[in-house]
Amino acid sequence: MPLKRLTVTAVRNLHPVTLHPSPRINIISGANGSGKTSLLEAIHILGLARSFRSTRLQPVIQHGQDACTVFAELVLSNGLACSIGITRGKQADYQIRIDGQTVRSTAQLAETLPLQLINPDSFRLLEGAPKQRRQYLDWGVFHVEHQFLPVWQRLQKSLKQRNSLLRRGRIQRSMLVPWETELVSAGERIDDFRRSYLLRLKPVFEEILARLLPLDDLTLSYYRGWDKERGLAQVLDDQFERDSQLGYTQSGPQRADLRLRVKGMNAVDILSRGQQKLVVCALKIAQGYLLRQLGASQESVFLVDDLPSELDERHRRALCSLLEDLQCQVFISCVDDQQMQDCWKNDTPLSMFHVEHGRIVQTE
């Protein structure tokens, strides 16, 4: 799903630019503060309508401008061209267009452009809250299981309604029944989707990890959000009193998690930062490989911010080789392009861009 042409206007310090990236490897180099990350951020906005650096989009819009725009022409897996564009204004308003048609949902953008981000914050996938690992897992499920989104929306709605009734206090048990019925039916399906996705992901992840970092005793397991012995309906029933006191639903798929352990202990307590970074890279790259294996209609585009940092040369090369073998489009930022130049096979299409004070120039 490579971006064939990319136009960025009024994103942070970037001068308006149109680029013709390589369908495979793109290296973006430049000094600190030059605007490398801003270019990756622009692509991220195009795929997800939001930044990975700030929760609000206002800081991303160039000082003195009212809106930023990112537009791209893509090549679909069937070889046809498609155009997508997004304009985000200061009032959190946005306009999304796919092939000239206005689109309301950001899910359609995500579906058209499956983005994977690897950046210094990616560590949080291991050390952060379960929500991040659920989002990671659900990214994969969303792209391979087309029923996932409507079922997930049903789950969110029923959970919200149940929690709002619980917060009212002193409610009749029967008032929750319709929402619980919906919650159980959507929740168990989400659990099935996640479980079967993970079953397929695990061997791919293990293979990728072995190429990056031999860690035989690392295990990846799934916690569905409630105990193994009981069905979700039973759990909601048994926990009604406690849920009423707390004002929210304690157990369910909204509590699911992925668990990474080394010798039975939490991986973050054992692995070095570099090793954690490699495990996160393996997790993300594995999703790209799986998407390709399953013949998904779109392939992932990888955004890798500041790859060389914290990785030694051997691991950097191993990572580049994995990204290269994946045969998808990759954008990698780095301060020193020398570090990234000889990591690729001669026949891999490679483009180099240099950023200076927000001005991007293709150098190769």
Ligand SMILES: Nc1ncnc2c1ncn2[C@@H]1O[C@H](COP(=O)(O)OP(=O)(O)OP(=O)(O)O)[C@@H](O)[C@H]1O
């Ligand atoms: N809304 C904005 N309008 C204009 N300039 C901005 C805006 N927000 C940030 N900047 C500037 O844009 C630049 C953005 O740099 P960016 O983070 O993309 O740099 P980088 O090349 O990735 O640097 P590093 O190597 O330090 O990570 C910074 O110089 C910053 O001060």
